[in-house]
Amino acid sequence: MPQELVTSIARALVDTPEAVEVSIVTGFVTTIVQLKVADAEVGQVIGKHGAIADAMRTLLAAMGAKHGRRIHLEIVEGLASEKAEAGVRVSAHRHQR
DSSP: OHHHHHHHHHHHHSSOGGGOEEEEEEOSSEEEEEEEEOGGGHHHHHOGGGHHHHHHHHHHHHHHHHTTOEEEEEEEEGGGHHHHHTTOOOOOOOOOO
16 A cells, blocks of 8 residues: 555656656564655655655554554665665664654
8 A cells, every 4th residue: 555655646746647657675573665756866765854755754654553553765866776676775864753
């Protein structure tokens, strides 16, 4: 369910919705949602001062709390996806307070 939520929000925000990729990495208690978009569109899914990314993280946190899980969002630039798969994280992750 978090995958569908992030996919529909991201596709509504970017100019090339077909380039949006969302993958899930599930751990024991934590689920990581990786959102990959074109390099030029990262700003569109992060938003001004991170407002859109923070809103998506808030929705995912509420969804996770309902199911007793932690859900984290990582936003990865499209061209950096090979680096991310090789273990180098390129992320717009902000720690929650």
